[in-house]
Amino acid sequence: MSDVNVKPAAGWLGSERRRLLVQEYGIFIAFILLVVVLSFSNPYFLTRGNISNVLLQTSINGVLAIGMTFVILSRGIDLSVGSVVALAGIVSASFATTSTTAAVAGGPYPVVIPFAVGIGVGVACGAIVGFIVSRFAVPAFVATLGMLSAARGMTLIYGDGRPVPALVPEFRWLGTSSIVGIPMPVVILAVVFLVSWWVLSRTRFGRYVYAVGGNPHAAKTSGINVSRIRFSVYVISGGLAGLAGMILSARTGSALPQAGIAYELDAIAAVVIGGTSLAGGVGRLTGTLIGALIIGVMNNGLDLMGIQSYYQQILKGVLIVGAVMLDQKRNQDA
Numbered sequence: 281m282s283d284v285n286v287k288p289a290a291g292w293l294g295s296e297r298r299r300l301l302v303q304e305y306g307i308f309i310a311f312i313l314l315v316v317v318l319s320f321s322n323p324y325f326l327t328r329g330n331i332s333n334v335l336l337q338t339s340i341n342g343v344l345a346i347g348m349t350f351v352i353l354s355r356g357i358d359l360s361v362g363s364v365v366a367l368a369g370i371v372s373a374s375f376a377t378t379s380t381t382a383a384v385a386g387g388p389y390p391v392v393i394p395f396a397v398g399i400g401v402g403v404a405c406g407a408i409v410g411f412i413v414s415r416f417a418v419p420a421f422v423a424t425l426g427m428l429s430a431a432r433g434m435t436l437i438y439g440d441g442r443p444v445p446a447l448v449p450e451f452r453w454l455g456t457s458s459i460v461g462i463p464m465p466v467v468i469l470a471v472v473f474l475v476s477w478w479v480l481s482r483t484r485f486g487r488y489v490y491a492v493g494g495n496p497h498a499a500k501t502s503g504i505n506v507s508r509i510r511f512s513v514y515v516i517s518g519g520l521a522g523l524a525g526m527i528l529s530a531r532t533g534s535a536l537p538q539a540g541i542a543y544e545l546d547a548i549a550a551v552v553i554g555g556t557s558l559a560g561g562v563g564r565l566t567g568t569l570i571g572a573l574i575i576g577v578m579n580n581g582l583d584l585m586g587i588q589s590y591y592q593q594i595l596k597g598v599l600i601v602g603a604v605m606l607d608q609k610r611n612q613d614a
Contacts, residue, residue: 307555307570314574318581325584332463336531338576339465340365340524342569344543345550346476347520349568350513352551353480355493355560356413356420358514361521361547363431364405365540369525370435372398373444373535376451382444391450398526399519405431406518410511428544435537444535455530465527472520477565489513494561549596550575552603559607574599 318325344361351358375394377383388394405427412423457464480486491499492509500506524543529535554571556563575596582592 307553307567307574311570311574311577314577314581318577318584321581322584325581330580330584332466334573334576334580335466336463337580338572339463339469340528341543341546341550341575342469342572343472343520343524343527344547345554345568345572346472346565347517348544348547348551349554349556349563349565350476350480350489350516351420352548352556352558353489353493353560353563354510354513355496356510356513357424357548357558358409358517359421359424359544360405360409360427360431361517361524362540362543362545363428363435364402364518364521365525365528365543366535366537367405367431367435367438367525368398368401368522369529369539370439370444370535370537371401372522372526373447373451373529374439376448377444377446378448379444379446382439382442382446388448388451391448391453394451395454395526399522402518402520402522402525403515404518405521406515407511409518410514413514414507414510439535439537441537443537444529445533447529447533447535451526452530452533455527455532465531468523468527472523473565473569480565485509485512490561492560545600546575546596549600549603552607553599555603555607557607558604 315326324330344365348358348361372394374382374384375387375389375397376391378388409420409423409427412418413420453464454468455465459467480489488499488504488509491502491504492506496506499509525535525540528539550571551563551568552558552571553574554563554567554569556568578595578599579592582595
């Protein structure tokens with residue numbers, strides 16, 4: 281009888297261990313498998329130049345996705361980041377252009393000014409959304425959808441619907457230079473990731489973000505200022521969107537009013553694919569970074585295989601829905 285009882289227990293433990301391993305490391309396994317498959321599909325994929333290109337393409341979405349992780353962990357959503365990218369990019373560029381028609385009077389200015397302006401625009405947009413969500417209890421979907429439209433309109437009004445060209449080299453340094461051969465946008469992504477990881481995993485604020493997302497009522501009862509945390513995560517998301525807007529403008533050499541369209545979808549996709557729960561309170565930045573890399577690698581690999589971008593959009597949609605379905609199943613099992 282003892283043998284009969286022990287074997288099912290051992291089998292259950294083995295099955296449970298495998299399930300936990302898949303939950304913990306599934307995203308990393310999926311990323312490795314994707315890289316292996318694409319490596320065999322195209323010999324150019326794993327070359328140094330292409331890897332650098334993938335990282336460069338991933339950098340902007342990675343910065344946005346990190347900010348989005350803060351928001352989603354707190355049980356929110358930010359649909360405005362794409363429009364904020366465009367607004368911050370074009371406003372900051374107007375302080376760093378030699379174009380007489382697009383420059384702010386007296387420009388171009390010392391590069392620290394357009395950098396501060398770009399971050400400031402993003403923070404201001406995030407603060408407006410955060411205030412509406414935290415003070416008036418407006419659903420985040422509605423508040424950020426409103427900012428998506430408003431920021432895009434402000435972008436078109438500010439630039440009169442025209443791009444801002446002729447950016448000074450000091451500003452373009454943000455998107456075109458490199459450090460020991462590593463492109464500057466990739467360096468910026470690494471710094472943003474490390475700082476954000478430290479904030480979420482090593483500070484009281486990070487613990488509060490998880491607590492608010494996990495159970496806002498319990499968090500409030502335990503003395504956490506839920507409104508302040510919700511306000512703060514949108515400020516962080518907006519500030520990082522402003523940074524991403526400047527990187528994009530610096531890379532392309534001009535700020536375009538149509539920049540950032542649908543960037544919020546890629547950012548949300550990276551966060552969800554990386555395992556952060558849309559229900560809040562569960563997730564980690566390493567998963568978000570891998571999620572952003574999966575999207576970047578997938579887009580690059582499909583381009584190398586000659587597959588049209590339309591199919592890439594379909595595949596991305598399938599990945600998002602599949603990741604959400606897995607998240608729902610995990611929540612039900614829990």
